[in-house]
Amino acid sequence: MKRNGGRETPDGVRYPHIALDVLGQCHSSACVELGNTRVICAVHHPQQLVDEYRGSRGRVACTVRRSASAGSHSAGSAQPSVVTPEKDMSLALEGVAEEVVILEKIPQLLVEVVVEILAEDGGVWDAVATSMSAALVSGGFEMHDLFSACGSALLSDGAVVLDPDAAEESNAQASALVCVMLNSGEICYARHQGSCEPGTVLELVSSAMKGCLSRKSAITTQLINHPIL
Amino acid sequence: MSLPPATGAVELSSFKQHVIRLLTQSKRLDGRPFDSIRVPHILHENRQDTKINRVLASTLYTDDTGTCVNCIVTGVFGPPPPQHPEEGRLTVEVTAPFFPGYSAFQIEGTLHELARFVRSTIISCLDLTELCVISGEACWVLRVELILMNADGGLRAATLHAAVAALHNLTLPKARLPSGDVVESRCLCFHRIPVAATIGLCGTAGSMQFLLDTNAAEESVADVLLTVVIDETDGIVSFLHHGRFPLLLPHLTDAIDMVASHGAALRSAILKSSSPPQ
Numbered sequence: 001m002k003r004n005g006g007r008e009t010p011d012g013v014r015y016p017h018i019a020l021d022v023l024g025q026c027h028s029s030a031c032v033e034l035g036n037t038r039v040i041c042a043v044h045h046p047q048q049l050v051d052e053y054r055g056s057r058g059r060v061a062c063t064v065r066r067s068a069s070a071g072s073h074s075a076g077s078a079q080p081s082v083v084t085p086e087k088d089m090s091l092a093l094e095g096v097a098e099e100v101v102i103l104e105k106i107p108q109l110l111v112e113v114v115v116e117i118l119a120e121d122g123g124v125w126d127a128v129a130t131s132m133s134a135a136l137v138s139g140g141f142e143m144h145d146l147f148s149a150c151g152s153a154l155l156s157d158g159a160v161v162l163d164p165d166a167a168e169e170s171n172a173q174a175s176a177l178v179c180v181m182l183n184s185g186e187i188c189y190a191r192h193q194g195s196c197e198p199g200t201v202l203e204l205v206s207s208a209m210k211g212c213l214s215r216k217s218a219i220t221t222q223l224i225n226h227p228i229l
Numbered sequence: 230m231s232l233p234p235a236t237g238a239v240e241l242s243s244f245k246q247h248v249i250r251l252l253t254q255s256k257r258l259d260g261r262p263f264d265s266i267r268v269p270h271i272l273h274e275n276r277q278d279t280k281i282n283r284v285l286a287s288t289l290y291t292d293d294t295g296t297c298v299n300c301i302v303t304g305v306f307g308p309p310p311p312q313h314p315e316e317g318r319l320t321v322e323v324t325a326p327f328f329p330g331y332s333a334f335q336i337e338g339t340l341h342e343l344a345r346f347v348r349s350t351i352i353s354c355l356d357l358t359e360l361c362v363i364s365g366e367a368c369w370v371l372r373v374e375l376i377l378m379n380a381d382g383g384l385r386a387a388t389l390h391a392a393v394a395a396l397h398n399l400t401l402p403k404a405r406l407p408s409g410d411v412v413e414s415r416c417l418c419f420h421r422i423p424v425a426a427t428i429g430l431c432g433t434a435g436s437m438q439f440l441l442d443t444n445a446a447e448e449s450v451a452d453v454l455l456t457v458v459i460d461e462t463d464g465i466v467s468f469l470h471h472g473r474f475p476l477l478l479p480h481l482t483d484a485i486d487m488v489a490s491h492g493a494a495l496r497s498a499i500l501k502s503s504s505p506p507q
Contacts, residue, residue, distance in 0.1 A: 024295045042327045
């Protein structure tokens with residue numbers, strides 16, 4: 001089967017290209033391209049949590065914004081609603097960041113992370129998680145592990161494909177997404193959409209985990225080879 | 230009307246004092262002379278999935294220092310405006326997602342003003358009747374989205390240059406209306422190409438200092454800010470002035486002459502097409 005991004009097999013993944021420190025006015029930033037999907041993540045300079053929170057742990061706040069021209073399914077010029085998929089993604093990413101970043105090392109500090117989705121062709125979660133991990137690492141925040149995400153989809157012909165693009169995502173019967181720490185293999189976030197048998201859900205999740213871990217060498221190599229880190 | 234400078238861990242008031250001290254010594258933060266501009270670089274992006282995403286053009290505007298603007302143009306068919314049935318529609322939206330969240334309300338008015346400025350300047354240089362498909366029934370609706378990645382002063386000039394680079398020689402593709410009529414492809418052209426620059430004035434010790442192409446730090450300390458937009462014949466397309474005191478006519482003509490002397494360099498930099506290597 002012929003797939004997008006030069007892939008021939010159902011378990012082929014698109015490998016991310018990571019560029020660090022692309023924005024000058026932020027504390028740290030990362031731009032990740034995954035096929036035709038492009039995402040920029042920026043970490044602002046940490047602020048002091050003075051009035052709203054006191055304790056021994058810091059906080060990571062995340063905002064995900066989608067460019068109006070990014071997706072193909074942005075219908076016309078509808079009014080921006082309050083509940084968006086980006087809001088769900090930002091809340092999930094905050095939970096992932098709480099697990100990955102050692103918050104006791106930054107007490108009473110607020111770290112604000114902004115993600116902008118510039119172009120989308122499937123694999124948005126993969127690109128967003130990879131860019132957030134790269135931006136936090138290049139910002140000098142102590143973390144337990146790097147993290148990344150990968151999706152898998154069950155197509156209408158019964159095939160399970162890894163890292164689906166936009167066309168495969170829209171035609172899928174069911175899809176799963178897993179956000180995994182790359183070295184320890186622990187799952188930070190998992191999501192399933194659609195309907196299928198329980199055995200297929202397990203197959204989708206395990207396929208997504210394999211795809212996520214298969215990108216580990218590509219991600220760590222690009223982060224290690226950066227002159228700053 | 231400019232975004233606050235990125236001072237990092239330095240307080241804004243201390244940063245301003247530092248900039249004022251440099252200006253009294255006839256220096257600028259980035260070491261430029263007072264009458265030099267930052268030459269822009271335009272990167273056109275050729276996307277392979279243009280038909281799917283309705284993205285007609287995508288350009289990345291950068292200069293030698295911090296400003297970086299991403300301009301994305303999308304087009305759909307829609308009804309023409311009722312008051313002008315012979316014209317197409319053009320909307321401009323400016324967003325700055327990478328500014329800190331605590332200044333969101335502060336910069337929202339600035340972004341709206343930027344969008345209005347870019348739209349009015351483009352409309353005065355572009356014939357909107359070229360976007361008309363069927364008079365009174367169908368027209369192209371172009372949406373210009375400008376994303377400020379980095380903002381380092383001169384935002385009106387930067388956003389205008391990014392939008393002009395994306396819209397000039399834009400090919401409206403061959404498409405089919407819902408009624409079944411086929412619309413041939415068309416090339417969009419400006420009948421005059423605007424270039425802009427921001428000039429700051431500092432009144433120190435009774436003498437007036439002109440700062441051409443101000444950055445964000447200089448805009449925060451300048452007494453007067455001028456934005457001059459000119460075309461190929463050095464005609465004035467737009468002129469914006471706001472500050473703490475009014476200006477005399479020789480100051481205005483000096484400001485226009487400063488921008489006109491760099492107009493050819495700016496225009497060639499904007500229209501020069503550079504694509505990423507295939």
